[in-house]
Amino acid sequence: MFMNANLFEPGKSKPERVFVQSAAKQNTRFDGRKTSEFRDVKLNFGADWGTVTVSMGDTMVLAQVSYDIGTPTSARPNEGTLHLNVDIKGVSYLDEAQATYDQRSLTLNSLLERTFRSSRCLDLESLCIAVEQHVWCVRVDINVLNHDGNLYDASTIATLAALMHFRRPDVSYIDDQIRTYSERERELMPLLFLHYPVSVTYCVYKSTPQPLVDPTLLEENAADSIIVLSFNSYQELCTLNAGGTAPTNVRTIMQCAHSAARRSKALVQFVRKALELDMEKRQQSKHVAGLIDLLDGSLSKFSFKRLMEQEQPMEVDAVQPSQASRAESEQKPEKMTIEEQSQAGQKPAVKDDSSWLPEGNDVTQEQQNTEQIVKENAAKNTKATKSKPNRGKNKAGKKQAAAKKQNQSDSEEEATHII
Amino acid sequence: MSSALNIVMPGERITAVEDVAKGKRIILGPGLRRVNDTVVASKAGPLKHREPNTFWVDNYQRRYVPARGDLIIGIIKAKSGDVYRVDIGSADSASISYLAFEAATKKNRPDLNPGDLLYARVLNASPDIEPELVCVNSNGKRGKLGLLQDGFFFKCSLNLGRLLLRENCPALKALTEKLPYEIAVGVNGRIWVKAHSAAETVGLANAILSLEQAGHSEIDKVCDNLGDVLQA
């Protein structure tokens, strides 16, 4: 799993670079993806509020939100503070470890800073307890656990998910006294957001005008320029960073911007959905996932492909045809090995997912299915569709049939109800 | 070869080897040390034995420690004086003389540049001096050694390298049925492959890398997969 644990880094030598350049020209990528195809994003929430791991391929990032009550800065006396820090030392390499600020952690920190802080993603005024005296100081620590390219996206997704997942205790301020309520006394409060930004990364090569999306470490190191764009779900650009030895032109950047905006929207949707499912899970089960569970692959994870593939066909009907074609192409698994791996990975995950659902719940679920059978609703009905893991595409009819069959076996009455 | 899997731990005294040693001279390979009159393991792994008298501990390793006679893939880092500096993935960079190439003379130097890949043999390896490489055999012929052009190279564990280098490696044989390719395997955990097209090379490299986890029994599956990918 931790393939980069050895001390040399792929993509730094000339032969590798030459090969990646020529492969990029022929639209071939080392892991079999298309130029505009993303790796699957997997999210996992820890037992604590605000603990999230994100993995994209072999890249893995852990984000942890912590909080404290502190004094505000004199410039902004009525605002709480948000502090972000990326720790990349665990996977930095010998030649770079010596520099205090190596390039990579520098750009990463600045990118996160601009994505979440300068764009005012959190409503910091809501974090004020008493003006000029006490405010909440929120701190996000991002640890890079394994580096296989595209740390930018992984860490912005992790940060966003962690902040959205985070809950702080309620406080009251009476007679110069701060009183913090424990979870039992008052419900914990989520942070308030003004918008939800995530980044998308592209690699540009001199050999081809077509930028590669979501680069691996090999592709990233061999790239001539890297473009990082952060968009929020309202299609507002929050951060842009483009630089390297290959000058780009406006057209490439605009092209990247448009696809990044679409991707960001989907990613935010995915994070929301994963959070919803996590909430459900928390209410229902007492199972506590430790750090080890977060890190190894055994725990069920919220996978972008799995969650969104059920979402997208529905969206396609509603929105424009141009998006439809994109969504279609995104879903088609194009390489056998990859598909096989993902399927193998998915099957146990599906089982895990349902295992935390108490058995008694099934009946109510079936009823829900009958009510909103057309509006297929994500993983809630994994139980129903488990027998036929659907591979995207517009299969509403087929799904209906599958669900019907299931129902028939359960209760004759309900089946007739559908018809 | 003894087939029973006998896993030893570092610091474990290995009496089985000592017993053999009483009768005849034995050779201790990597992972085994002699301490006074006892044999002690220094690595964790299965104890291996080859007739008549060789013992070693097989363990999973990524870091290369140069040994005389190893075939390795190195990257040229710099020219200095009459040697090239070569990165072979070991603690120290290795050196190779200008004259260690086929038909090279003082006047007729090989044309190599920093960044080029070299398939070479380790001539000298000792803990105290930097390793020295050659690109010719004792007759002054290059054989299969020398510059590797084009293609793609990647890094893997040392074990995978050795697995591929075994005589009649079933994996490579199975892959030859799928597509024609060239391969150079260095025991320093670097593999260079070249096929007709970039897509084929990528497929091949992925197939080989997947062997890291797969093991022998799944070779057929990997090959089938590769075949499907290449047809698609």
Place this chain on the structure above:
Amino acid sequence: MSGRLELLSEQGLRLDGRRPHELRHIKCKLGVFEQPDGSAYMEQGNTKVLAAVYGPHQAKAKKTEGNELIINCQYSQATFSTSERKNRPRGDRKSQEFKMYLQQALSAAIKSELYPRSQIDIYVEVLQADGANYAVSLNAATLALIDAGICLNEFVVACTASLSKSNIPLTDISHVEEVSGGPKLTIAALPSAEKIAFMEMSERFHIDQLETVIETAMAGCREIRDILEAAVKEHLIHIGSAADWARVC
């Protein structure tokens, strides 16, 4: 977006009286120092920057990897450059970041294939900071490189742009406009080739505005290029006057 100031008055003028597309006043001078191989002073409004170039010279041994040219930049701000006196060691995050971005933009401009195994040192000092520090630093560095006689593909110039609340793009933003909370986009471009060497943006605006803002910044770059070109020409005629160049022209 509470607390964000309106950047344009009703008459369509900016806080310092400029029109939206107007650059600040630019003054520059080449060859201000004796010691370095090339130097330049650049003033854009109240932002004042000094740049010095040493090289190309032989690269330091430990840094050489292959045959590449090493571009070594140093960015620093004088303690008296801002309204608040602050001791800024060169190692702080912001200047390290600027240093990196300068290197990126300059490596796209310098013809590095002509200088194998060499090193060029570029030192940039901001004397007074009044917005667009990076852009002015890069422009000064370009002038210093020209003064040092280093081969460039083209002028690399940088310009900033912003967006007013009513979605009117603004060129070359000052410090007041920077801190008022509007978006800020910095572009380092090769204007003739219409290529972007480096680009950075913070705050937020809608994707539909992106193209116009980029275009505004690019137009600013072209304008700055023309001003710099005139300055270089004048400088050359001046230093060449001893050798009678002026008459040849």
